[in-house]
Amino acid sequence: xQEKERIQEFREIMAPCIPHIFKEPxxxxxxxxxxxTAPASIHxxxxxxxxxxxxxxxxxxxxxxxxxxxxxxxxxxxxxxxxGMFHDLxxxxxxxxxxxxxxxxxxxNNATLLPGHGEKSVILVQRLFRLTHEEMxxxxxxxxxxxxxxxxxxxxxxVTEYPNVLFTHTADMIAARILGV
Numbered sequence: 395x396q397e398k399e400r401i402q403e404f405r406e407i408m409a410p411c412i413p414h415i416f417k418e419p420x421x422x423x424x425x426x427x428x429x430x431t432a433p434a435s436i437h438x439x440x441x442x443x444x445x446x447x448x449x450x451x452x453x454x455x456x457x458x459x460x461x462x463x464x465x466x467x468x469x470x471x472x473x474x475x476x477x478g479m480f481h482d483l484x485x486x487x488x489x490x491x492x493x494x495x496x497x498x499x500x501x502x503n504n505a506t507l508l509p510g511h512g513e514k515s516v517i518l519v520q521r522l523f524r525l526t527h528e529e530m531x532x533x534x535x536x537x538x539x540x541x542x543x544x545x546x547x548x549x550x551x552x553v554t555e556y557p558n559v560l561f562t563h564t565a566d567m568i569a570a571r572i573l574g575v
Contacts, residue, residue, distance in 0.1 A: 400430040400447045407454060408479060411472050416523035423522060427486040434485065439570040446485050452569035453562075454478030460561050468558060469526045476525070477532040477562050484514035512536060528556045538563035 395403070401421060405412070412418060424430065434440025434449040457478040460466060468474065512534040519525055519533065531552045535541065538560070541549055553560045569575055 397430045440575050449575050450479050453565045456565035456568040469528045480519045481533045481536040483518045532562040535559045536562045536566050
């Protein structure tokens, strides 16, 4: 899938959010950030151009599916779309192209302005539009127990307060570990 096709897919799946949660210019902002062209990682799942969006799309689909099949309740109906699509927004600047003699490849970018993962995604999304408290915690804790051990108590309290935190992590694992993207 090419960038234009990814953008069209984004517009289609996120249509319920436009324009009352975020406006159409968010799509251009995401494209400018590299959301539709960046890899999801360079050492794990989604090691190819555009995999960040592809992974986010699969997490969104899995979270919507879990919501429908398990009857999950959210603060707002569009939350599975928002959380799934934007949980890894932190990766938009994590990698950069290396144009060495061995050809074009991605390498880790040590010059990012914001470190982190879940927190960074929350900060970047909040620059685009406002998250609910539940969405914020789902995005922050989407790594589940893969987060630093020192944070496990906060993760556990978040799951107790908002069970969809756990289902967000589950959807991420479905996309990354089962589907491999």
